[in-house]
Amino acid sequence: MSVRPEDLLHPRPEGLYCPPGNFFIDPLQPVGRALVTHAHSDHARPGHGAVLATRETLDIMAIRLGADFCGTRQIAPYGETIVEGGVAIRFEPAGHVLGSAQILLEWRGCRIVVSGDYKRQADPTTPAFAPISCDVFVTEATFGLPVFRHPDPAAEIAKLLASLRRFPERAHLVGAYSLGKAQRVIRLIRDAGYDAPIHLHGALEKVTRYYTERGIPLGDLRPATGAARADLAGALVLCPPASLADLWSRRFPDPVTAVASGWMRIKARARQNGAELPLVISDHADWPDLTATLPQTGAGQIWVTHGQEDALVHWCQAGGWAARPLRLVGYGDEDAGGAA
Amino acid sequence: MRAFAELIDRLAFEPRRNAKLALMTDYFRATPDPDRGYALAALCGALDFPAAKPALLKALIAERADPVLFALAYDYVGDLSETIALMWPAQPAEAETGRLGAIVAALGETHRAALPARIAAWLDALDEQGRWALLKLMTGGLRIGVSAALARQAVAALGGVAAAEVEEVWHAIAPPYPALFAWLEGRGPRPDAADALTFRAPMLAHPLDEAELAALDPADFIAEWKWDGIRVQAAARPGETRLFSRSGDEITAAFPDLAAGLGFDGVIDGELVVIHDETVAPFSAVQQRLNRKQVGARLLAAFPAHLIAYDLLFAGGEDLRALPLLARRARLEALVTAAGTARLRLSPLIPFADWPELAARRADSAADPAIEGVMLKRRDSPYLAGRPWGPWFKWKRAPDLVDCVLMYAQRGHGKRSSFYSDFTFGVWDGERLVPVGKAYFGFTDAELAELDQFVRRNTINRFGPVREVAHGAGGGLVLEIAYEGLQVSTRHRSGIAMRFPRIHRIRWDKPAAEADRIETLRERLGAAPPPSRRTVPARDDGG
Ligand SMILES: [Zn+2]
Numbered sequence: 001m002s003v004r005p006e007d008l009l010h011p012r013p014e015g016l017y018c019p020p021g022n023f024f025i026d027p028l029q030p031v032g033r034a035l036v037t038h039a040h041s042d043h044a045r046p047g048h049g050a051v052l053a054t055r056e057t058l059d060i061m062a063i064r065l066g067a068d069f070c071g072t073r074q075i076a077p078y079g080e081t082i083v084e085g086g087v088a089i090r091f092e093p094a095g096h097v098l099g100s101a102q103i104l105l106e107w108r109g110c111r112i113v114v115s116g117d118y119k120r121q122a123d124p125t126t127p128a129f130a131p132i133s134c135d136v137f138v139t140e141a142t143f144g145l146p147v148f149r150h151p152d153p154a155a156e157i158a159k160l161l162a163s164l165r166r167f168p169e170r171a172h173l174v175g176a177y178s179l180g181k182a183q184r185v186i187r188l189i190r191d192a193g194y195d196a197p198i199h200l201h202g203a204l205e206k207v208t209r210y211y212t213e214r215g216i217p218l219g220d221l222r223p224a225t226g227a228a229r230a231d232l233a234g235a236l237v238l239c240p241p242a243s244l245a246d247l248w249s250r251r252f253p254d255p256v257t258a259v260a261s262g263w264m265r266i267k268a269r270a271r272q273n274g275a276e277l278p279l280v281i282s283d284h285a286d287w288p289d290l291t292a293t294l295p296q297t298g299a300g301q302i303w304v305t306h307g308q309e310d311a312l313v314h315w316c317q318a319g320g321w322a323a324r325p326l327r328l329v330g331y332g333d334e335d336a337g338g339a340a
Numbered sequence: 341m342r343a344f345a346e347l348i349d350r351l352a353f354e355p356r357r358n359a360k361l362a363l364m365t366d367y368f369r370a371t372p373d374p375d376r377g378y379a380l381a382a383l384c385g386a387l388d389f390p391a392a393k394p395a396l397l398k399a400l401i402a403e404r405a406d407p408v409l410f411a412l413a414y415d416y417v418g419d420l421s422e423t424i425a426l427m428w429p430a431q432p433a434e435a436e437t438g439r440l441g442a443i444v445a446a447l448g449e450t451h452r453a454a455l456p457a458r459i460a461a462w463l464d465a466l467d468e469q470g471r472w473a474l475l476k477l478m479t480g481g482l483r484i485g486v487s488a489a490l491a492r493q494a495v496a497a498l499g500g501v502a503a504a505e506v507e508e509v510w511h512a513i514a515p516p517y518p519a520l521f522a523w524l525e526g527r528g529p530r531p532d533a534a535d536a537l538t539f540r541a542p543m544l545a546h547p548l549d550e551a552e553l554a555a556l557d558p559a560d561f562i563a564e565w566k567w568d569g570i571r572v573q574a575a576a577r578p579g580e581t582r583l584f585s586r587s588g589d590e591i592t593a594a595f596p597d598l599a600a601g602l603g604f605d606g607v608i609d610g611e612l613v614v615i616h617d618e619t620v621a622p623f624s625a626v627q628q629r630l631n632r633k634q635v636g637a638r639l640l641a642a643f644p645a646h647l648i649a650y651d652l653l654f655a656g657g658e659d660l661r662a663l664p665l666l667a668r669r670a671r672l673e674a675l676v677t678a679a680g681t682a683r684l685r686l687s688p689l690i691p692f693a694d695w696p697e698l699a700a701r702r703a704d705s706a707a708d709p710a711i712e713g714v715m716l717k718r719r720d721s722p723y724l725a726g727r728p729w730g731p732w733f734k735w736k737r738a739p740d741l742v743d744c745v746l747m748y749a750q751r752g753h754g755k756r757s758s759f760y761s762d763f764t765f766g767v768w769d770g771e772r773l774v775p776v777g778k779a780y781f782g783f784t785d786a787e788l789a790e791l792d793q794f795v796r797r798n799t800i801n802r803f804g805p806v807r808e809v810a811h812g813a814g815g816g817l818v819l820e821i822a823y824e825g826l827q828v829s830t831r832h833r834s835g836i837a838m839r840f841p842r843i844h845r846i847r848w849d850k851p852a853a854e855a856d857r858i859e860t861l862r863e864r865l866g867a868a869p870p871p872s873r874r875t876v877p878a879r880d881d882g883g
Contacts, residue, residue, distance in 0.1 A: 146405060147413045147426035265426065266417055267352055272801045276353050311412045318406060 003108045005136045005301065008087070011326045016114065016138070016305075020107055021087035023052070025114050028328070035076075035089065037116025038100035039064065039179060052076050054091055056099025056214065060179060063206050076101070078127070094118040095129035096283050097180030098211060104132055112136040113297060119282065120289040121150065124191070125184050125216050129293075137299035138326075141307035142284040143262050150262055150286040156279040157188045160236075160258055163277055164194075168234045171252035175241035175259040175273065178204045180283050182238050183211045185260050186218045188281070189236070199224035199232070201239030201248070229253060244274050262286065291315060341466070343371055344379050344440045345473035352484040360486060364494035368521075374441040377516025382477050383491035385589075386515055389447045391455050392478035394420055400460055404429055418799040418807075419483075421475035428463050428471055437465045437474075441516065447478065483798070485815065488589075499524025511582070511590065512536030537575035539584040540653055540661075541725035542609060545715060545732035553695050562665070562719055563690040563698055565705065566712045566734055567648055568623040569613035570630075570849055574598075574647055575654075577605045583612070585849060596635060598645040601683035604675050609651035609723075610687065613710065614643045620710040623845050627787075630848055649676055650687035650715075653723055661723035668723065690714060702737055713737040741844055743855040745773050746817040749795040750806045752780070759788055760795040760807060763843070765819050767834075769858040773811055774834045776861065779821060782842030791817075791846065816852030820844045826865040836861050 009018050015027035023033040030047030037043055037053075039060035044053075046069040051058065055075045062069060076082060076091040078101065083089070086108075091101040096117040103114045111134040118129045118140065143150075164172055176182040182204045189198065197220040200208060205223065212218050224237050233253050243249060244257050259275035262282025270278040285293060290312060294302055302316045302323040309325035316323030347367045354360050364383070368376050381387045401410055401424045410427065417423040437443065443462065450458045459478070463471050476482050492510065493503040501524065512533040513520050522528030571586040581599040583592045592599050598612065614625035621643075628643045629635070652672040653661050660668050676686045692698040698714065705711040713736035721731035744765035752761035762780050766773035783791065794809070794817055801808035810816060822844035829837035836858075 145413045145416055146409050147417055147423060149426070149430065267422060268418060268800050270353065274355075276355060278353065308412070308416070311409055314408050314412070315406070318408075 093127035131296035144308035144312035374516035381515035384488035425472035511538035544727040548733040607654040610649040622709040818847035818850040
């Protein structure tokens with residue numbers, strides 16, 4: 001390798017910056033040119049001059065932020081190489097949410113992969129992550145502690161359906177983050193054989209409709225608002241986690257509150273979210289998947305963007321890798337409400 | 341083991357009291373002896389496995405996990421059992437671990453040297469939920485928002501009897517309580533409590549409202565010092581003594597010196613204190629003896645426990661509770677004299693002719709840090725369980741103490757930077773706690789370490805460096821706060837600010853539900869309640 005990786009990519013207050021290409025990846029503040037890994041609001045912020053992202057990411061940003069969320073936009077199809085200032089850019093699936101990508105940068109023989117958020121568990125709502133060989137792998141560490149081992153999501157869904165059978169007169173409110181988690185949970189529920197209507201909080205409707213338009217069948221979906229109180233007894237209702245605690249949730253008769261999130265593994269976190277039925281379903285890599293993925297990239301250096309970076313950096317260093325935390329401030333905020 | 345693990349896992353997430361009761365009653369109905377008895381004992385905190393200490397568990401996980409990763413994970417999770425349960429290396433297939441009863445029996449019988457391997461084998465065989473349940477069971481203190489009283493209420497429902505009936509026989513029975521279940525299921529007689537040294541519900545005093553003093557005739561009352569120790573009930577007969585706290589928890593094991601030194605036959609109500617050179621030591625001395633599982637000879641010599649007796653409920657098998665106070669006291673005096681031991685003292689009476697004279701003596705007692713004030717008791721009062729209004733009053737000296745509940749903690753600075761040493765506390769406002777102040781000092785280094793442990797184990801929420809600590813009627817730590825005056829404050833939601841608040845003592849023994857109310861502070865301030873208060877829906881924090 002003739003160049004230092006820091007010459008290709010390094011952290012600045014606005015986010016990760018690529019000097020030869022003159023662009024940022026997932027910038028935290030408005031910049032001239034941005035590459036966006038996925039449409040979660042801590043990664044995809046409004047106000048940039050030009051945005052390069054997958055078609056789905058651009059579409060969802062427009063749905064959530066408004067059609068004028070940036071100046072100009074360009075679609076980066078998975079697997080195609082786009083050259084900017086001599087830097088070859090390639091988007092590849094990250095398996096996190098619909099449209100999510102890891103971004104490969106290659107410049108003068110140096111390859112850096114920025115993972116954005118990613119997971120390794122199977123997810124029928126988004127193409128799967130595959131490791132890309134590189135010199136530097138820039139990883140998230142949302143669940144970067146060995147206590148995080150996500151169980152089989154089908155088993156978690158089975159708990160939800162068992163509770164529905166046990167309490168057929170109680171509405172089941174499932175708090176799930178509005179982009180990705182909610183649609184994946186619906187798909188998992190359908191795969192478990194539940195085909196009754198599922199009611200949606202208004203905040204979930206647009207993105208969910210977009211998923212179905214992109215060819216992901218989610219079955220009979222109905223708005224929760226406007227349904228008669230009596231019809232909601234025994235109903236399955238999805239809403240953003242924050243809505244579980246607000247006035248909105250009081251319309252349901254004697255509800256069971258479930259929360260679908262990787263944080264539900266920690267009892268104190270589950271109780272803090274008001275979860276009576278914690279469902280450990282996450283769109284992020286857990287500890288075994290993080291520690292399995294890093295060697296698969298063949299990277300000699302690991303940079304950790306956000307999450308529990310201290311533990312992951314320690315694990316890398318103990319295994320002989322050069323690793324460092326980037327200490328970027330501002331990611332993961334959206335996950336604090338249970339998005340993960 | 342699986343049924344027990346499922347039970348406590350569901351209890352931990354169930355916020356509704358009635359649903360908790362139903363879960364427990366269903367479990368007791370569906371589970372055979374002795375498993376259900378050990379489960380009941382675990383829920384009531386009545387199991388103790390002295391060999392299965394946190395140090396042993398930490399050593400087990402240290403053989404299986406990187407110590408730095410474990411430390412980071414423990415700091416994040418905040419609960420040792422949960423951290424180990426989640427981090428324990430997953431085994432390819434679950435094996436059978438045996439029933440709860442068999443595990444409890446094995447824990448009691450396994451030789452200390454063989455215990456680590458035995459526990460590791462169980463942890464290997466269990467799934468996460470099972471590991472968590474086993475570790476909670478071994479280390480005690482399930483912390484799942486279920487009090488011992490609630491568990492006993494659930495078992496009472498099994499037989500359709502009142503909870504008080506189970507309470508009455510509780511200290512006459514031992515895990516796994518076969519006689520209790522036989523009785524509740526109509527297969528056997530009620531366990532005989534008369535023949536056992538059991539706890540009797542104590543009589544409690546009301547705080548004295550000084551305005552009401554004029555309506556009371558001093559000739560109807562006796563006065564005693566209100567000692568700053570712990571209220572205990574000592575039940576004894578030849579060769580056996582049991583000590584109970586005010587809430588009915590048995591504390592005999594913590595005070596072997598006192599239990600061995602009381603030669604009487606009956607049930608005494610009194611104050612447990614430390615006496616040095618014929619002087620009652622301040623509460624901090626008694627505190628050295630609390631919450632210790634092991635009581636060494638040095639501790640016993642440095643802080644000798646004594647009992648200041650102020651009432652006699654039973655003499656031998658004779659129930660004296662219906663007799664007037666003075667008649668009981670005469671029997672008590674005779675009993676203390678006959679016992680002839682320095683460990684057992686008679687609570688002295690304070691002579692007074694009228695209220696001003698008693699008020700003066702009460703004021704003079706400020707010189708003695710072991711005295712909190714005076715007690716007033718009607719001469720003719722029978723001993724009545726609960727807190728009847730009228731017969732007994734407590735007239736605390738210092739009005740500048742208030743019992744608060746710990747709500748939030750923050751790491752300190754400098755040498756305290758690794759400890760949670762800045763404490764925010766609140767008092768009850770209706771069903772909710774409202775913060776009234778912050779304290780940074782008033783505790784020893786040893787107490788700080790204990791507070792820090794409490795904060796870490798009871799964290800329910802984190803905001804940057806601040807931890808929210810479990811606080812609610814079902815669980816929470818009471819801090820007795822001393823202060824130098826109250827001021828109206830617009831900055832605090834309570835509308836009240838304290839000057840120089842400090843932790844006067846840590847009330848490990850006091851239920852959070854009995855902490856003071858905001859009305860108490862408002863009365864002291866002489867302030868009207870603020871014109872409008874935000875109401876926030878209360879959420880059961882699960883204790
Ligand atoms: Zn994301």
